[in-house]
Amino acid sequence: MRRLIFILPVVLFAAVLVGFFAGLGRDPSRLPSTMIGKPVPEFSLPAVRPGDQGFARADLGGEPMLINFYASWCAACRIEHPLLMRLRAEGVLLQGVDWKDQPQAGYQWLQDRGDPYVRIGSDVTGRMGIDMGVSAVPETFVIDKQGRVRYRHVGAVTPQLWDETLRPLMDKLRSES
Numbered sequence: 001m002r003r004l005i006f007i008l009p010v011v012l013f014a015a016v017l018v019g020f021f022a023g024l025g026r027d028p029s030r031l032p033s034t035m036i037g038k039p040v041p042e043f044s045l046p047a048v049r050p051g052d053q054g055f056a057r058a059d060l061g062g063e064p065m066l067i068n069f070y071a072s073w074c075a076a077c078r079i080e081h082p083l084l085m086r087l088r089a090e091g092v093l094l095q096g097v098d099w100k101d102q103p104q105a106g107y108q109w110l111q112d113r114g115d116p117y118v119r120i121g122s123d124v125t126g127r128m129g130i131d132m133g134v135s136a137v138p139e140t141f142v143i144d145k146q147g148r149v150r151y152r153h154v155g156a157v158t159p160q161l162w163d164e165t166l167r168p169l170m171d172k173l174r175s176e177s
Contacts, residue, residue: 002099004011006031012093014125029112030146034095034133035132035133035149036092036149036150036151036152037148037149037150038148038149039147040057040060040132040141040143040147040148040149041057041128041131041132041145042057042126042135043055043056043057043121043127043131044056044057044121044123045097045121045123045128046103046121046122047103047121047122048096048097048098048106048107048110048120048121049107049110049115049120050107050120051053052119052120052123053119054119054120054121055095055096055097055119055120055121056121057147059095059119060095060143060147061145061146061147062145063093063145063152063174064093064142064143064145064170064173064174065092065093065094065096065106065118065139065142065143066087066092066095066140066142066143066166066170067095067096067097067131067132067140067141068084068094068095068096068097068099068117068118068138068140068141068157069091069096069097069123069132069134069137069138069139069140070096070097070108070109070119070137070138070141071098071099071100071101071106072098072101072102072105072108072139073101073105074137074138076137076138076155077137077156078113078137079156080138080156080157081113081114081116082160083162084112084116084157085114085116087116087162088116088118090115092116092170093119094116094117094118095118095120096116096117096119096120096121097120097121097123097128097129098121098122098123099123099126099128099129099134099137100123100124100125100129100137101122101124102124102125102174103124105121106111106120106122107130107176113128120136132149133152135161136154138155138156138157139152139153139155140152140157140166141153142154142166142169142170142173144173144176145173145176150169150173151165151166151169153165153166153175
């Protein structure tokens with residue numbers, strides 16, 4: 001019995017270590033999303049650009065698009081931004097959500113780096129992000145013609161992700177009736 005008292009903590013500690021190291025091998029950009037296959041929740045966000053219309057649920061549907069959550073304070077957003085500019089120049093429908101940021105800061109950030117978004121809304125409170133399951137920025141969602149979430153990516157969109165995952169999915173969604 002005495003031996004068990006000494007061995008039990010060691011066994012428990014070893015089990016915790018195994019669980020910890022098993023989790024280290026997971027890709028954080030592959031977080032599961034409860035939104036996959038579901039319609040984007042209702043939202044209506046005020047404009048980031050002065051004089052603009054903002055961004056609302058009614059703006060979804062008709063053709064596949066990307067919704068990209070970004071913020072002026074986000075370091076990883078700087079990494080993906082040149083690619084987003086290229087995608088917009090290639091005709092990809094890209095909508096933006098300035099997440100937990102002051103609209104003036106989000107607007108100035110786009111003025112300084114270029115604006116890839118067709119529509120952009122300000123989610124100062126983070127409510128839309130909560131409804132979509134956003135955990136951090138940047139996050140990008142692929143939305144189908146019916147306004148349903150088809151894919152979620154956590155982290156910066158890279159050329160490899162675009163070429164291997166997002167572009168093929170967007171092409172498939174465009175061809176669906």
